[in-house]
Amino acid sequence: MKTILKRTKLILLAISLELFLTGSSKIEEKQEGTFQEENEMNFANGVIKDNPKKNTKYNWAKQEEEKSITISAVGDCTLGTDIHFGYPRSFPYVLEENEQDYGYFFEEVKEILENDDLTIANLETTLTEAGEEYRVTKQFNFKGGKDYTNILERGSIEAVNLANNHMFDYGEKGYQDTKQNLDLANIPYFGYNDYAILESNGIKIGLAGLTGWDETTAKVNTEKAISYFKENQVNLIIMTYHWGIEREYKQNKTQENIAHYAIDHGADLVLGHHPHVLQGIENYQGKYIVYSLGNFVFGGNKNPNDKDTMIFQATFQYKNKLLKNTSITIIPCSLSSQSDLNNYQPCILEGEEYKRVLKKIMNSSTNLEYHE
DSSP states (O other), rough: HHHHHHHHHHHHHHHHHHHHHHHHHHHHHHHHEEEHHHHHHHTTOOOOOOOOOOOOOOGGGGGEEEEEEEEEEEEEEEEEEEEEEETTTTTTHHHHTTTOOOGGGGTTHHHHHSSEEEEEEEESSOOOOOOOOGSSSSSSOOEEEEEEEEHHHHOOOOEEESTTTTTTTTTHHHHHHHHHHHHHTTTEEEEEEEEEEETTTEEEEEEEEEEEESHHHHHHHHHHHHHHHHHHHHHHEEEEOOOOTOOOSOOOHHHHHHHHHHHHTTTTTEEESSSSSSSOOOTTTTTEEEEEOEEEEEEEEOSSSOOOEEEEEEEEETTTEEEEEEEEEEEEEEOOOOSSSSSSSOOOOOOOHHHHHHHHHTOOBOHHHHOO
8 A cells, every 4th residue: 555655656746847847848839929029029120139037149240131212303393394395396396396305405414313213303383284274373384295105114214203483383273184094104203292201222202392582381391291201111201392483503501400400300311403404412411412403304495595404413321220321313404415405305414514514503403522
């Protein structure tokens, strides 16, 4: 009997020991699983923590992902004309002379624009069939046909700004027609209360367009746009402004204040237009401001005195979708490939003309170190 009791005690002891060890193992597994889940969550939020139980630090370096995207920007694209300019040598005249070849206008610069990740232009015209009864009273009223969206598509223009002083040349109808025609052509647009969020190479890009003549209003609308982009987890915020004074080569204080405010609140790049001439570039806290891109494919003047323009490019480098570095490229251009008139076909300058326009931009720039 003692032998049986002894064996029974040993069996019970063995069972108790196994239960204890099994329970400890499960607790340890649960603790380890909790830590792993926590670290996965922390990694997703960009936070790495040490294991408080085991004092082991996880190394996620191998999972870091580096990406870059290049954005090109060009200035005022007036794809059309004012009917009072007369037909000869007008924008539609040149299109007809080139047998309705929509690719003609960006032909000389397309190689540059189609090899970036995104090209942005200021669309400074309506694309509408609205008649004269819709024409508002002002000095110049620009419009082009709805088929002119083909010019943008053939020119590798992937997004256009609509916030400018010619978008309502034919009233609300002209504005709505323009948006509808861009929608039909699958060309993204942005401006006023319309924001665009695009994606390239896994990077979410936010585009907003505003007018910038009233500083207070512009700042309110800037903060509104940037807040929207942050709520939507945008990685790259680009603010564009129609601002400044026509034919002035130096930005004014209002432009500077709005641009600095935008960057202080989270913008990664600021682009400007309206003066119809080039203004300088500023490096502000490591971010770039282009105060005026000038004209580009510009149907608003048959032979402007100043044909200097540029393609501005910014390349953004990311690690784990966080912006780490920005570099720029300035490509001096003429808005016409003929020097004696405007043939509405921008071209890249060469030789002494290239150097002249680059020097002109650099002389107007602030805190900018640029080496080709």
